[in-house]
Amino acid sequence: MIEIKECSKTFGEIRAVNNISLDIGDREVFGLVGSNGAGKSTLLRMAAGIIQPDKGEIQIDGEIVYENETAKSHLFYISDDSYFPANYTPADLFRFYKCYYPSFQMQRFTKLMKQFHLDQTRKINTFSKGMKKQLLVILGVSAGTKYLLCDETFDGLDPVMRQAVKSLFASEIMNREFTPVIASHNLRELEDICDHVGLLHQGGILLSRDLEDMKFHIHKVQCVLTDKEKEKELEKELEVLKVQRQGSLLLITARGTRTEIMERVNSKSPLFSEVIPLTLEEIFISETEVAGYEIKNLFF
Numbered sequence: 001m002i003e004i005k006e007c008s009k010t011f012g013e014i015r016a017v018n019n020i021s022l023d024i025g026d027r028e029v030f031g032l033v034g035s036n037g038a039g040k041s042t043l044l045r046m047a048a049g050i051i052q053p054d055k056g057e058i059q060i061d062g063e064i065v066y067e068n069e070t071a072k073s074h075l076f077y078i079s080d081d082s083y084f085p086a087n088y089t090p091a092d093l094f095r096f097y098k099c100y101y102p103s104f105q106m107q108r109f110t111k112l113m114k115q116f117h118l119d120q121t122r123k124i125n126t127f128s129k130g131m132k133k134q135l136l137v138i139l140g141v142s143a144g145t146k147y148l149l150c151d152e153t154f155d156g157l158d159p160v161m162r163q164a165v166k167s168l169f170a171s172e173i174m175n176r177e178f179t180p181v182i183a184s185h186n187l188r189e190l191e192d193i194c195d196h197v198g199l200l201h202q203g204g205i206l207l208s209r210d211l212e213d214m215k216f217h218i219h220k221v222q223c224v225l226t227d228k229e230k231e232k233e234l235e236k237e238l239e240v241l242k243v244q245r246q247g248s249l250l251l252i253t254a255r256g257t258r259t260e261i262m263e264r265v266n267s268k269s270p271l272f273s274e275v276i277p278l279t280l281e282e283i284f285i286s287e288t289e290v291a292g293y294e295i296k297n298l299f300f
Contacts, residue, residue: 001025002047002147002181007056009042016042018203019055024181024196026146027173031190031211032183033284034200040183041080043200044149047181048077060147073101075147076140080155082132084124090135091120094142101143109142116164129156137165141172148180154189166193191280199284211280218283219261220253223273230268237264241286253278253286 002024009017017039024030032040045051047058049065049072057064063071084093090113098104113120116134124132133156140148148169154162170193172178184190190197191211198208218241225231231250235243238261242253254261258275265273278286 001061002179003059004043004047005056005058007043007046007053007058009039009046009051009054015203017046017053020200020203020205021056022198022205022208024179026179027177028179028195029169029173029193030179030181031194031197032181032200033187033190033197034185036185038185038200039203040185040200041151044077044151044181044183048072048075048149050077074145075149076101076143076145077149078136078140078151078153080151082136084132086125088124089121090118090124093124093135093139094120097139097143101145103144105142105144108144109138112138112142112168116161130158130161133157134161134165137168141168144176146177146179148178150180150182152184153182154184154186162189169193187281187284188279197280197284207284214283215278215280216257218253218255218278218286219258220251220276220278220282221261221265221273222249222251222276223265223268223270224248225250225268225270234264234268251276253282 004020004022004024007017007020008015020039020043032043034040042051046053047065049058049068052066057066059065060071060074065071065075088096094104094106094109098106110120116138118127118131118135118138124135127135133153137150137153140150153165157165169178169180172180182190182194194211196208196210197214199206225234234250235252238252239255240252241255244251262273262275
């Protein structure tokens with residue numbers, strides 16, 4: 001488990017991370033989402049032991065990660081702007097990481113390079129952005145670490161490669177102790193892979209919840225009622241997060257199970273009613289608006 005305990009980090013006058021506490025469980029895909037500048041990269045670098053929190057601490061399996069080689073040996077960090085030495089090939093990079101990860105799996109690396117159609121002998125500086133991202137994922141998986149920290153890993157990948165990487169992560173989780181932590185500003189990229197999601201905004205953590213539990217306990221319903229009085233009654237009876245009106249159509253986003261919400265709606269004898277599936281983006285927007293944050297245009 002990765003335990004982040006009341007961590008803060010400031011760069012000059014900028015508070016990048018503000019008193020964040022977060023637990024990342026084993027063998028789950030954890031999505032760290034938020035707008036650009038929300039503090040995701042800083043938090044990942046602290047979790048990787050690259051920079052030290054000004055306040056608080058981060059532990060990996062009970063050990064503080066900063067300046068701790070044993071703790072760091074359990075993780076592989078993929079930066080959003082990784083540096084590649086001049087004229088290096090993937091084979092050169094493999095030999096470099098082999099020095100730091102003695103259990104690096106050469107056969108696994110070779111097999112994945114072939115599956116992703118990447119040439120081990122080609123200079124990395126001739127790779128496209130997406131190819132470099134694929135190479136880093138392959139290195140991270142082949143290192144055999146328990147934790148893989150990914151900063152904007154899907155950025156630059158085409159839809160086929162995004163799905164390939166997601167399938168690779170799922171396969172690793174099924175076959176060994178493996179926990180990927182994926183930071184992204186794009187909720188749609190994470191919706192079909194994450195088990196748990198944490199939302200960062202302005203350096204703080206707004207929400208950290210199991211994705212399936214979140215979807216089970218919040219729904220959007222649209223209905224047409226016979227009069228305004230019934231609409232007011234329904235809004236009082238439900239735990240409403242958001243109300244919209246489109247002519248005679250009433251749209252309500254509310255907390256509760258599908259059964260609970262529909263029982264309340266049907267008790268008002270609607271002329272029409274149905275539940276609309278909510279995306280992860282819509283769930284977070286609804287939750288954060290309740291918390292007082294206007295973030296409608298933060299996710300793209």
